[in-house]
Amino acid sequence: MYKLFLCLRYLRSKVFAYFGMLCVALSVCLMLIAVSVFTGFLNKIETAAKGLFGDIVIEPAGERGFAYYDEFITEMKQKIPEVEDADPFILSMGILSIEAEKEFRQVVQIAGIRLPSRARVTDFEQGLFVQEGGENPTFDVPLSRAIERLNEYQAFLRKIIEREFAPQLATMTPEERIACFEGAGRLYLLYREELPDDRKYLLDQLSGAYRNLVSARTRLKLAQHGDKELTALREELRKLEERGASADEKLDVEDAIREKEKLTGVQPARKRVILGLGIPGTTFRTDQGETGRYLLPGDNIFLHFVPLGERFTSVEGVPSRIAKFTIIDDSFSGVHSIDSKMVYVPFDTFQTLNNMGDIVSEDGGVVTPKRCSQIHIKVRGENLTEPELRRARDKVWNLWLEFRQRYPDAATRDVDIDTWRQRQAHLIVPLENQRTLVIIVIAVIWIVVVVLVFVIFYTIVTQKTREIGVIKAIGGGGWGVAGIFLGYGAVVGLIGSVFGVLGGWAFVRNINVIQDWVAKTFGYRVWSREQFMFDLIPDQVDWHAAIFIVASSILAGLIGALLPAIRAARMQPVEALRYE
């Protein structure tokens, strides 16, 4: 009975005990944060890599690409049970510019993708703006859906404006307020000059976004009205093409279509793009961390690019290629290096534009069949380990060796077939090395905790030697006395680690808010998006690690208390009583 009683009583009245708890709490907190961020980072790489490019990637060396991809995909799906699905992919680079802003240009990566099949191989359907939560993403989004989404976005922008400029709005008449939200122009005119610089900047951003929104939506609405006629014209053209009509015959219809399209400005499905959300200059962030868009579904962009086998600049009268596209959606993956660069274009469109379609000789024979740059494969099953993926990869490889016999010109050069982990090895290997380092650091911290607890307990036991003598003199057994201090150590470890976990949990969950605050207050950003690829610092607590850390902290408390406790247990009562 006395063990528990004394243990609790000692805890209550010893400042030392609180020191011990504090030091356990701090180290647990530190360990939990370090491990969580690390694990989170590795997980993010995995999710990102698989989510973007599938489990296994086939990529030929050089730019020429991989032909007979559809044949190979069909064979893979037939002959390799592990292959759930596969999809071709074209990647090239280009420059993005826009109609309205003459000075705007950005280097981008242009990806030719097939929809909706890509969603079966990767997580492409996740993080779409217009087609949020949709299973089957497409470039042919119903315009009504896009308009709906823009209405929601308008409400969102309006809420931000109302929040940020509440005092100014409060002084307006109802009419002025309505006018203000017709384009944010009133707010702009009435109050801009009175605002401090950073507010002025925010107002400019918000009103710019608001105006863009209104014009993009107008364009979509116009197109929606003209849609019926356009559909009819396109249908007519399709029939003509089917019939094998000559260019002359098609000319009229094509002209009519072009006229209509120019009127509305919205391109047909094959000339639409999905924009990466994060291309510099197309988005902004509020203090609250909300993302605002300047470029929206309904806006038109130009892509300048250099098709295979052509030159970049217009030498000798050959212009580099420019194509006009309508944005129909945007995509957020959370991987900064992807979101800040990618423009997704329909596969067939980009294949043709990039000179990767069938190359036909004078007499109509196919010289070079159409190609893709990569094939992305989804392997059946979730959370597959690397060895499992390697096995599937080896089967694909064997099939490829055999396929190559039958289709010698499928690829002219070497083909790499790699799992996502092999492809990301340049990221993962250094990270795993760093993780080892972190584990070593944590082990050192752990030893420090043990030593600290040990010192604290040694001091306590030394201070209490005479009392230990008393307890033994009145019949307390050696283990009883040791038990007091072991219990004490365990409680210090337990309470300390509970607070440590709570602290670590709170920190990790709010790590991005904290970083924003630090960046704003001290002007120093620990986590730069460019450096770490991801927009946000991982903010999930690694609960497996937490359990382990708590267990080891209690163990640290016990080990630290053990030696002093044993010392206390072995003393003769008189020795302890005589202790000075």
Next chain:
Amino acid sequence: MSKRKNKPTTDSRAPAPPKGLVSARDLHKTYRMGAVSLEVLRGVSFDVQAGEFITIYGHSGSGKSTLLHLLGLLDEPTNGSVFLEQDDTSTFSRRRRNAIRNRDVGFVFQFYYLLPELSVLENTLLPAMVEHSTLAWRGKKKELRRRAEEILVELGLGDRMKHRPKELSGGERQRTAIARALVNQPKLLLADEPTGNLDSKTGQKIIDVLVRLNREHKQTILMVTHDEELAHQLGRSLYLKDGRLAKT
């Protein structure tokens, strides 16, 4: 732990068989400090009958405390044995010695040795807490508490029970220590210069308490003092000199 070798008892002056409550037989205690060894007790034998009040006196450093510690099983003799009701305690297990210290012997020290974190009542109850497991404690808590309170009231500490030791005077502290020694109703109360740290008036009150305990409750008491006069006033007295009991 017991490293001592019992002397062969073929000696013609074989010790008398133990009788009474506690018996010391040929107790030796030698302290070794490196090469030097100090023989403090050199064969002490005597018996204590139930209900006696015995005082041990002698000069400082004569080994009084050492002897009392051996009798209270706080230490082990280099040679010889302490008998408790005719049983040789040197054959007892650690556990049994702990239990005897807890239940059969009460110890009062010169420097009180109270636990500063506990109140007077809790200090008094400590031996009872040591005796009972958490489960048994629940059942007996009320009764034990009442007993402790009775003892404290009897010792004049009725209004001090919630106080911490540091809030008490020396005499009150020593009375608390006596209460703690009595709470498990020991057969033997050992007191090592209980008045040594107190002024004479307060000291006399403590002695009065002990005398009353002996008279009214038939409490067997063995008390160490270096006050020869006092020793002679109370019951039987033993004089410790040169490690042996001397004739008074």
